Amino acid sequence: MVSPETAAVAASAPPFARVKQFLKDGLAEGRWAPGALMPSEAELVAMFGVSRMTVNRALRELQAEGLVVRTQGVGTFAAPLHKVSSTLTIRDLHEEVQERGHRHEAVVHLQRREAAPPALAAQLGVAAGSEVFHTLIVHFENGVPLQCEDRYVNPACAPGYLGHDFTRTTPTQVLFESTALWRAQYSIEAARPTAQEARLLQIAPDEPCLVVVRRTFTRDAAITIARLVHPGSRYQLEGQFTP
Amino acid sequence: MVSPETAAVAASAPPFARVKQFLKDGLAEGRWAPGALMPSEAELVAMFGVSRMTVNRALRELQAEGLVVRTQGVGTFAAPLHKVSSTLTIRDLHEEVQERGHRHEAVVHLQRREAAPPALAAQLGVAAGSEVFHTLIVHFENGVPLQCEDRYVNPACAPGYLGHDFTRTTPTQVLFESTALWRAQYSIEAARPTAQEARLLQIAPDEPCLVVVRRTFTRDAAITIARLVHPGSRYQLEGQFTP
DNA sequence: CAGTGGTCTAGACCACTGA
C-alpha cells in the first residue's frame, strides 16, 4: 500500500530523498526485521545509480531519525525493537492561549527579592540566604484561571528580571528572549493544590491539579525554577509522537 | 568561556564538526542575535579552508537541530526566539521499573472480547457494536500498585492479542514488537480515579491521579487506546530538554 | 545580475570489523 505522500516523494523528489523513502517504506512493510542487515551503501549506489555521498546522506538521516543503526566496518541494520517511549510538548501557556485565539491575562500576586532558603539556594546554585527573585503569577484564559506560576530566578542570570511588567510579557519571554542555548528538566505529577493555590485558581481545595516543575539551566548555572499548577478539570497536556 | 567538551571538539574532531561547533559557540555567546544573518557557506569555506560540502553539512545539521534557519537565495540566520517548548519522555512502565532494578508484576483483571460502544468504535475505526479486545491490568513495582492500564485493541491489527499471558509480557511489548512504524497521540491530565481504579490501586477515592490517555495508530488504522492511571503520590513523569 | 542555499558527482583516504 503506497500513500499519496510516498508516491509524491518517489516522483519528483531529489535522489537522496528517494533512497530514504525506499528504505523507510521497506522498514514500514517489515521487509527488514528489527536488527536485520540492510543494503550496504555500495549496493544502494548500484540499485539507484547515484553516487555514494547521496546514499550516505539518506542513511545518515535515517540514523538521526532512529530508524537504522550503523556500525563502521560492519553494516547498516534496521533499528532494534522500538522503544515505546514518546515525547510530549510543553509550551508557554501564553502562546498556547493565543494560538487558540483566546484572551490571555496575568495577575501578579508577588514580585520581589527574597532571601533564599537553603534547599532553594542549592537548587539555584547560589549561596544560602542570598537574595533571589520571586514572582507569583496567575494566568487566565478568557477570564478563567488556568495556571498558577510560582517562580524563583537566579539574579546573576537575569539582573533586570524584577523590572518587567508581567501583565504584559510572561516571565518565560523575559528569561529566554536573550539566552540562545539552555537545557531544562521537567517533572509532572498529580497533586492537591496548596490552600493558597486553590484560592488563587478558584477551585476546591481537594481538586486534583496537574503540577509541572521546570528547572532551566545554561551550560554553567541554574536560571530559574518554576512550579506551574493547573486545575485538572480545566487543563491537560497533549502531544504526539512519530518515530 | 570554553568548556572541556568544546575544546575537545575543536582539537581532533572532523572538519564538519569543527565548523558546527564554531557556529554553535557563537550562538551561545550571542555573537549572532536571533534573526541575525550568519556567515554564508562561501565565507565559511574561506574561513576554514574546507570544501563547500563540508560547511553545508555543518549548517544542515544545525538547521535540523533548530539552531539556524536557512532560506535559499537569501542566507542563513540565527534561529528566532526559542520556542520555550520542551519534550517529555513517556515510557513503558515495565522498562522503567526494570531499569530501576525493581521487581515488576502485573495482575490481569480482565482479558476478553467485548462489543464496542459507539464512541469507542469510532475512535478505533471499527463498526459500532463489533467486537474489540479489552484488557484491564494493574502493574506493581516491588508490590506497590503503580499503574492501572485499561486498554482496548483493534482486533484487525493484532488478531492474537488475547492469546498472550500478560503477567509475563506487557501489552505494549505484544503490540509493538512487530510494528515498525506507528504514531501516537497523548493526553495527560490530573483527575480523581474511578471507584474501581481506586480499589485496584489501593488508594483513597479522592487521591489525585495522573491519567495518561494514549492512542496509537499505524499509517492507516487505530491499533489501540489505553487509559493509564497512576496514583499522584507514587508516580511522576520526568523529562529533560536540550535545544 | 551577483549571491544564496540545495543537491549531486566521482573520486579519494581512512578506521574499523570479521573471516
Place this chain on the structure above:
DNA sequence: CAGTGGTCTAGACCACTGA
C-alpha cells in the same frame, strides 16, 4: 584480506531572492 561506513574534495548545475 575484502567489505563496511566516516569523511572530505573540487568541481558542477540548479532554483531562488533581491538589487
